[in-house]
Amino acid sequence: MGGNERLFNSSISDMKRGYSDEVDEYVCLICGESVQKGVIYPKDNVLYEAEKYMKLHIESTHGSIFEYLTDMDKSLSGLSHHQSKLLKLFYQDMSDEEIKNEMGIGSSSTIRNHRFVLREKERQAKIFLVLMDLLREGSNKNYKNVKRRISDVACSKRSEVTREEKDKIIERYFPEGVYGPLKAIDMREKNRIVVLEQLVNRFEQDKLYSEKEVNEILKEAFPDFVTLRRYLIEYGFMDRKQNGSQYWVRKYDHGTEGLNLERKKELKNQYKEIKTEAGIYQIRxxxxxxxxxxxxxNLKTINGRQIELNTGVYRNKLLQEDWNKYGKDAFVFEVLEVLEQPEEGYFDMKDELKKLENKWLEKLQPYGDKGYHKN
Known part of the structure; x- marks a missing residue:
């Protein structure tokens, strides 16, 4: 999907503050970073409760949400470069005279005209939002009918897919197996339904899940777990309480290709038994x-990092900016060293990986003009 789906699927109030308030956590709408409610987080020798820490994360990592939104591409924000710059200056509470001098515009009346145009745009946006709310929500009956139609589409699409087609779709989107990472979520509806059918098999029938538990399971498949969660609901694979406190797999036949418990365990074990290698790689x-x-x-997770960069949610802002600027073809992923692991005895993977990272940081010095790390 184009743009940041996590951001665009959020409410206006969540978008304004830059994070969503989930049942057990706060999730950054820009990068997907999450913090658990009830946990105290340290930053610069100060302890913060989770929500305050999330606000600090957004400020220190992304700047203000206003800045992030106004820096978006015109195709996403609908704002011209000129309008974005004006909004930033208005946000700084500059006078018309100051803005005129800053932008080199002929007169203050031109600035006033721009203010008028933006207010008109605001009024139009309000009307459009109301229309979309009415269209989306309608009466309760209409809303249920919409959900039912989506679910019916899912059922009919499943019946249209042959076993051979399904195998090809699964192989394309789950290259490491159905319990491995999902390659992408930007796909045709028929493919999406096959993918969702595989994802729902990661959940147990007759079990209630919290939103946090659903998120954790879906995170293993793809970084944008919010969109996956929404699809599972919309296409009728899962259902939930209205307040989002509980989720469950819907009780209907997912097709003759559905997995029984033994087959699920077999596939999980097959995925776990795939030999993984730890190590360090560079994105150049x-x-x-x-x-x-x-x-x-697990060096096989390189594919997951590519997905995060393609969807605009990578944790390193400088790298993400260059990825957006130069495009994915300007980057290569190169394994630098595979970590040797002993066959027997105690092995502190985390500590050894840290040593490996320090070794290569010292060797390559990827700071400033040479890299995306902060010194």
């Missing part, structure tokens, strides 16, 4: 030579 920008180092207990 071939245009400017800058690199970003990543240590991981």
């Amino acid at each position: 920008n071939v245009e400017n030579g800058k690199v970003f180092l990543v240590v991981t207990p």
